[in-house]
Amino acid sequence: MAIGGTATRREFRGFLALATLVGVLQGLALATTVPVLLSLHHDDTGAAWGWLAVLGLVAAAGGTLLTRVTMRGFHLAMNVIVAMHRRLGQRLVELPIGWFTPATTGRTSHVAVRGTMFVAQTAMDILVPLTLHVVTPLTVAVTTCFYDWRMGLALLAAAPVIWLSATLAGRRNGAAERRIHDAASATNSRLLEFADKQLTLRSAGIEGTAYAPLDDAIDEQRRAGRRALWSSVLGLVLQGFVVQAAFGAAVTLGVYLAVRGTADPVHVVALIGLCAQFSGPLKILAELGTALRRSAVEVGAVRDLVELEGLPEPATPSPPPSRHDLVFDNVTFGYGEGLGKDSEPVLNGLSLTVPHHSMVALVGPSGSGKTTLTRLIARFWDVQEGAVTLGGTDVRELATDDLMAQLSLVFQDVYLFDDTLEANIRLGNPGATDEQVRRAAEFAAVTEIAERLPDGWQSTVGEGGRALSGGERQRVSIARALVKNAPVVLFDEATAALDPTTEAVVTESIRLLAGRATVLVIAHSLATVAQADSIAFLDGGVVVEHGTHDDLIARNGRYAQFWRSRESGHHRLDKAGASKGEQP
Numbered sequence: 001m002a003i004g005g006t007a008t009r010r011e012f013r014g015f016l017a018l019a020t021l022v023g024v025l026q027g028l029a030l031a032t033t034v035p036v037l038l039s040l041h042h043d044d045t046g047a048a049w050g051w052l053a054v055l056g057l058v059a060a061a062g063g064t065l066l067t068r069v070t071m072r073g074f075h076l077a078m079n080v081i082v083a084m085h086r087r088l089g090q091r092l093v094e095l096p097i098g099w100f101t102p103a104t105t106g107r108t109s110h111v112a113v114r115g116t117m118f119v120a121q122t123a124m125d126i127l128v129p130l131t132l133h134v135v136t137p138l139t140v141a142v143t144t145c146f147y148d149w150r151m152g153l154a155l156l157a158a159a160p161v162i163w164l165s166a167t168l169a170g171r172r173n174g175a176a177e178r179r180i181h182d183a184a185s186a187t188n189s190r191l192l193e194f195a196d197k198q199l200t201l202r203s204a205g206i207e208g209t210a211y212a213p214l215d216d217a218i219d220e221q222r223r224a225g226r227r228a229l230w231s232s233v234l235g236l237v238l239q240g241f242v243v244q245a246a247f248g249a250a251v252t253l254g255v256y257l258a259v260r261g262t263a264d265p266v267h268v269v270a271l272i273g274l275c276a277q278f279s280g281p282l283k284i285l286a287e288l289g290t291a292l293r294r295s296a297v298e299v300g301a302v303r304d305l306v307e308l309e310g311l312p313e314p315a316t317p318s319p320p321p322s323r324h325d326l327v328f329d330n331v332t333f334g335y336g337e338g339l340g341k342d343s344e345p346v347l348n349g350l351s352l353t354v355p356h357h358s359m360v361a362l363v364g365p366s367g368s369g370k371t372t373l374t375r376l377i378a379r380f381w382d383v384q385e386g387a388v389t390l391g392g393t394d395v396r397e398l399a400t401d402d403l404m405a406q407l408s409l410v411f412q413d414v415y416l417f418d419d420t421l422e423a424n425i426r427l428g429n430p431g432a433t434d435e436q437v438r439r440a441a442e443f444a445a446v447t448e449i450a451e452r453l454p455d456g457w458q459s460t461v462g463e464g465g466r467a468l469s470g471g472e473r474q475r476v477s478i479a480r481a482l483v484k485n486a487p488v489v490l491f492d493e494a495t496a497a498l499d500p501t502t503e504a505v506v507t508e509s510i511r512l513l514a515g516r517a518t519v520l521v522i523a524h525s526l527a528t529v530a531q532a533d534s535i536a537f538l539d540g541g542v543v544v545e546h547g548t549h550d551d552l553i554a555r556n557g558r559y560a561q562f563w564r565s566r567e568s569g570h571h572r573l574d575k576a577g578a579s580k581g582e583q584p
């Protein structure tokens with residue numbers, strides 16, 4: 001319950017205390033049946049009625065408190081769900097953007113839905129019965145001591161053995177539940193991937209529901225489920241056996257005492273009835289323990305997510321810089337953990353300067369690190385060695401909001417929300433006037449999209465912008481970047497061939513930005529390269545050549561080769577053409 005915060009923890013303790021009190025009252029009500037029976041046996045009807053009244057009062061108090069405890073459990077569950085969702089939401093905005101992959105998104109949705117559902121169930125369906133099923137038999141055992149200390153002690157001595165067997169069974173089941181959880185998370189991720197990649201799968205001729213990674217994940221989930229079922233059945237059998245053995249031992253002891261004449265046989269019969277109330281609830285203790293562990297696994301997964309390390313925010317952030325030159329100073333970065341041998345650095349001590357309000361084009365073979373380089377500026381991830389500075393300030397020293405306010409990102413995978421065309425542009429600058437939005441849209445040739453769509457600017461673009469073509473989506477994202485009017489623009493030109501309008505918009509918007517913002521563009525077209533103040537040619541995670549177009553042509557190195565090969569054949573630098581195999 002720590003996950004719900006301090007207030008929830010206090011509420012939880014009160015809830016458990018109340019549930020314990022209900023358990024004690026239920027045990028006392030059961031124990032009161034013994035004097036009722038004995039009074040009847042001794043024909044003392046007055047005492048029998050008296051004890052019956054006590055029994056009624058205790059049972060009524062227990063029932064009333066049980067209603068209260070159930071209500072409290074409900075409130076507690078709701079509070080924890082809200083607290084968990086809040087913390088989860090908070091954590092998601094703090095995580096580095098690079099953390100979000102289809103696998104982690106699948107895991108998150110699984111955890112957010114199942115984890116919270118389990119918490120709600122834990123308080124209501126598990127914790128109350130579990131507390132009652134422990135406290136009531138213990139109260140019965142203690143009160144038995146008052147009637148016959150020998151039989152009472154026998155019950156109390158059995159308690160740790162029963163507890164141990166319940167714990168062992170629960171632990172086994174907990175491990176099985178963890179496997180089910182992992183398998184279900186994996187299936188969830190594969191399912192999302194399967195839905196998301198339908199186009200790719202179908203174009204690869206993989207039709208229907210046959211998709212090996214998903215089938216494997218479902219098989220693993222089935223196997224884990226079967227193992228968990230066996231584990232749970234074995235636990236129940238073990239628990240039932242131990243409890244029956246304890247009950248049998250208490251009955252045998254009672255009979256022995258009666259036969260030896262050291263206990264009244266009627267007394268013993270009444271106590272055997274009470275012992276049955278001791279063993280009944282304990283039989284399903286293992287089952288409840290399993291449910292609790294299952295819940296703990298789900299809650300643990302939420303906690304793991306909540307405790308993931310977010311992007312470290314500076315304790316005292318530097319003020320937003322007034323100049324906007326970008327410097328990569330000896331930057332080393334790899335996607336794995338640390339810089340161990342399992343994590344080949346993608347950038348190897350790379351240094352590059354993009355002066356204030358200048359434009360640098362990044363070119364180079366596929367996989368040379370161009371995308372990675374631009375994303376380090378926006379702190380999708382942090383560098384492992386060296387530094388990325390903006391206006392002389394390390395990007396890690398800036399508050400994330402301040403940093404993002406300086407940047408406009410025009411990436412190929414920029415997401416359009418299932419909202420209106422206008423709202424998607426305004427996202428770049430929520431405070432922009434209608435006039436500013438329309439001007440940016442006009443420049444990025446989005447106006448003609450609005451004119452074509454039935455509801456104009458108010459037309460919704462569908463989830464991820466699916467109502468628009470790839471080129472149109474890029475135009476909307478350019479309009480979004482233009483309306484933001486940020487001093488630094490990171491531009492990833494589309495690698496796929498664009499329609500002529502979009503191609504012209506890309507060229508024009510880059511021309512517009514030149515001199516007004518610091519622009520770092522991953523260039524795939526010669527038209528873009530030609531507009532840059534300088535060109536950095538990347539290979540193997542380092543800048544192998546950097547200079548103006550004329551300088552680099554005169555040097556007759558890698559860039560000159562690339563330029564000639566593009567000029568003589570293709571107009572675009574597609575990925576295949578720029579691959580390492582073919583010298584650019």
Ligand SMILES: Nc1ncnc2c1ncn2[C@@H]1O[C@H](COP(=O)(O)OP(=O)(O)OP(=O)(O)O)[C@@H](O)[C@H]1O
Nearest residue numbers: 098335346364365366367368369370371372373575
């Ligand atoms: N999220 C990621 N996790 C792990 N490795 C990655 C990730 N993104 C990129 N890489 C690896 O980093 C290397 C550089 O990739 P990057 O995308 O930066 O190159 P690029 O020059 O932009 O390539 P392209 O022109 O094909 O887009 C590649 O080997 C790639 O496989």
